[in-house]
Amino acid sequence: MIQRENFRKEADRILDWVDGYFGRLRELPVKSSVKPRDIYDKLPSEAPLQGEDMERILQDLDTIILPGVTHWQHPSFHAYFPANSSYESLFGEMITAAIGAQCMVWETSPAAAELEQRMTEWVADAIGLPKTFTGVIQDSASSATLAAILTAREKATQFRSNLDGVPRGLRVYCSSEAHSSVEKGVGVAGIGRNNLVRIETDAEQRMIPEQLEKALQDDIAAGLTPVCVVAAIGTTGTVALDPLPEIAAICQKYNVWLHVDAAFAGTALLLPEYRYMIEGMELVDSFVFNPHKWMFTNFDCSLYYIKDPESLVRTFDILPEYLKTATRGLVNDYRDWGIPLGRRFRALKLWFVLRGFGLEGVRRRLREQIALNEYFAEKISRSGRFTLLRKPFLGFTLFRVNDDDDSASERLLAAVNASGKAYLSHTKVNGRYAIRFHSTQTYIQKEDIDRTVETLHQF
Ligand SMILES: *Cc1c(COP(=O)(O)O)cnc(C)c1O
Numbered sequence: 001m002i003q004r005e006n007f008r009k010e011a012d013r014i015l016d017w018v019d020g021y022f023g024r025l026r027e028l029p030v031k032s033s034v035k036p037r038d039i040y041d042k043l044p045s046e047a048p049l050q051g052e053d054m055e056r057i058l059q060d061l062d063t064i065i066l067p068g069v070t071h072w073q074h075p076s077f078h079a080y081f082p083a084n085s086s087y088e089s090l091f092g093e094m095i096t097a098a099i100g101a102q103c104m105v106w107e108t109s110p111a112a113a114e115l116e117q118r119m120t121e122w123v124a125d126a127i128g129l130p131k132t133f134t135g136v137i138q139d140s141a142s143s144a145t146l147a148a149i150l151t152a153r154e155k156a157t158q159f160r161s162n163l164d165g166v167p168r169g170l171r172v173y174c175s176s177e178a179h180s181s182v183e184k185g186v187g188v189a190g191i192g193r194n195n196l197v198r199i200e201t202d203a204e205q206r207m208i209p210e211q212l213e214k215a216l217q218d219d220i221a222a223g224l225t226p227v228c229v230v231a232a233i234g235t236t237g238t239v240a241l242d243p244l245p246e247i248a249a250i251c252q253k254y255n256v257w258l259h260v261d262a263a264f265a266g267t268a269l270l271l272p273e274y275r276y277m278i279e280g281m282e283l284v285d286s287f288v289f290n291p292h293k294w295m296f297t298n299f300d301c302s303l304y305y306i307k308d309p310e311s312l313v314r315t316f317d318i319l320p321e322y323l324k325t326a327t328r329g330l331v332n333d334y335r336d337w338g339i340p341l342g343r344r345f346r347a348l349k350l351w352f353v354l355r356g357f358g359l360e361g362v363r364r365r366l367r368e369q370i371a372l373n374e375y376f377a378e379k380i381s382r383s384g385r386f387t388l389l390r391k392p393f394l395g396f397t398l399f400r401v402n403d404d405d406d407s408a409s410e411r412l413l414a415a416v417n418a419s420g421k422a423y424l425s426h427t428k429v430n431g432r433y434a435i436r437f438h439s440t441q442t443y444i445q446k447e448d449i450d451r452t453v454e455t456l457h458q459f
Contacts, residue, residue, distance in 0.1 A: 001014065010054050017058055018090075022073075026448075029420025032067065039068040057086060070423070074097035075441050075448040076455075079417075079425035081236070081264045082395075082440040085298035088356030092349030103343040105323060111334050116347040116400055119354070123291070123303055126359050127269035130282050135306040136312075137346045141263040142181035143228065144288035144304035147312065147338055150186045152228035152257030152285070154315045162315065166190035171219050172196045174230040175207035177237055179261060181229045182375045191227065198284040204390075205232065205240035209247055216254050234265025234279050237427040238389075238434075239396045241265075245280035250285050260287045263302075267294035268291040268394050273445065275341045294395070294440050296362065297353045300347050306336075312337055336440055365442075368393045373439035389429055395440040398429065406433035415459035422452040 010091070042064045072083045094412055103112035120135025138144040151159050153170060161167065170191045174182045176198045189192045195220070200211045216226050229251050231242040252256040260278070266289020268274040281287070287305045291297040306312050317336040336342050357365070377392035378397060390399040401408040410426070412454070413435055417423055425436050439449065 001053075013054055013058065017061070018278075022264075025071060026076070028066075028071055029194060030071055030076050030389070030423040031079075031417050031420060032070045033418065034068045035422065036039075036395060038140050039192045040109070066338075068449040071367070074450055075183065075444040076422040078179050078437045078439065078452065079423045079436075080436075080440055082294050082442075083292060083299055084294060084296045084440070084442045086296040086321070086357075086442050088213045088352045089296060089298045089349045091356075091370050092352030096345045098347045099118065099345060099348075101345050103345050104335040104341050105325060105333040106327055107325045109345065110331070112343075112347060113334060113346045115351055116334065117332055119347045119350045120303060120305070122354060123350075124305060126273045126276070127266070127289075128257060128272070129194060129287070129305060132282070132307050133287065134307075134309040135144070135303055135305045136309075136334055137337050137345075137350070138288070138302045138304045139298070139340070139344075140181075140292075140302050141179070141261060142184065142290045142301050143339060144286075145181050145259060146185040146188055146258035147289070147304060148230070148257070148286040149182075149228055150304070151312050151315045153189055153191060155311055156225055156227040159314060161287055162192070167225075169195075169224045169306055170227045171195050171197055172228045172230070173199055173215060173256075173381050173401065175199050175205075175232060177192065177201050177205045177207075177240060178232055178233040179236050180264065182261070195224075201240070205238045205429070207248060209243055209424065212247060213250050213254075216250065216256065220254070226254060226256045228259060230261055233260055233262035234268075236264070237436075238398055238429060239265060239279055239393055244278060244284070248283035250281040257285045257441055258283065260284050262287065262289040264290065264293045265394055267291065268366065269374050270359065271293075271366060274394075277425075279376050291350060291353075294364070294366070296357065296442050300344075301350055305377040309337070326344055337421070366395075369440050369444065370387075372444060372446060372449055373397055373437075375446065376437065376453065379449070379453050383453075385457070388432050395438055397437040398427075398434050399437070400434050401431070409433050409435055412456070412459055416455055419455065419459070421455040426449075 037147055070270045073085055099107040101112060103109045106113040116137055124133055124135055157167060170188045173192060183193055183196050187277040197215050199207050199215060202208055219226055231244060231247050233241055248258055269278060285307050288302060290302045292299040313336045334343055373392050373395045377388055377397045380390050382385045385402060386399045387402050401412055410433055413424060413426055427436055
């Protein structure tokens, strides 16, 4: 067990490791190529009885663990979505771990609750949310969406479901392109996955509002109860934007909760030129986006905004004797704003990022990354070997190899990813294979794009 007098010496070793890691990141294979059980079999089957030196642990970190790590902070990581970190965020996270506070209620760390409140306000202002929204930091967009579905369920059932169980016939709606967390949430909420209605999308993967209205009418006519609609601002597959004003008007008309999932694309709202994406936001009930995706703040940090926080708190609050405090009602006890009781001090890293970068610093970097994506799209489309399937958008490009046979794209992706030189992912667009590319890694440079384009041409 490390004692206080050795902390500095040991910590220096760790800092050296982290610094060395960032230094050699570009030389490491982006995607791990280990086989199932490779890592597991290298680990001893029993925990050590006696303490070991940090030095030995770090050696094993390099030899056993690192080969099994896929490097999300690698500038050639273009897959899935970004899960960005930054030096500022890392510093905040280190201090959060050092303080090690459980921020379940205001009294267990008043600064955590109040910094969280301030940070949600800073960001709400910075992204142009209407003043009517109140924010809270959740661990993930999945949790926030579940919170929205549960709150909508309670509202639709006069807060009886929590007490008596969930009645049959509740319905939730999202597009066929919505994130899997919606389906999971509907199941967890006891509504039943078969009561999630998947609304058809148009050729650009956007929910068709007329189809939504028709589904609502059919359900109401059949005696079912619409509870919640989840619209996506930036779907996971193709970053499609559901038409919010039309959807919001329909939800208003049928008095249905509207939740907006902007997990990735929400960060772009920091740029005024993208605010059009949330036109109609005044009519929305709840909204989530992940600073832990594109906002340089390492996982986990998901911002959840809600118009009627009282209904959220009423859905979640529960008050055992040991949690009774004298300040209850005067302050935000965030345990009542989500599912877990225990909460990390997540606001701290967001504070470090927002102050360290400044809003203009964040905006500059976002615009640079968006420009890098356009540069990438331009380069690959000029080569004649690829077709762009969308106009490059928000640091994201969707393309495929010019070939009637999808296996050409599939083979290329497999070869590139196996090379360790770059990592891209795929989706299906209107039934056909498509390659997804992101230019949104925190420290990505033009040279990284050039290298990835070169890699794409090597196979
Ligand atoms: C990434 C993503 C999610 C899931 O986010 P978590 O924070 O990992 O739960 C949900 N919705 C969309 C649109 C996403 O892109």
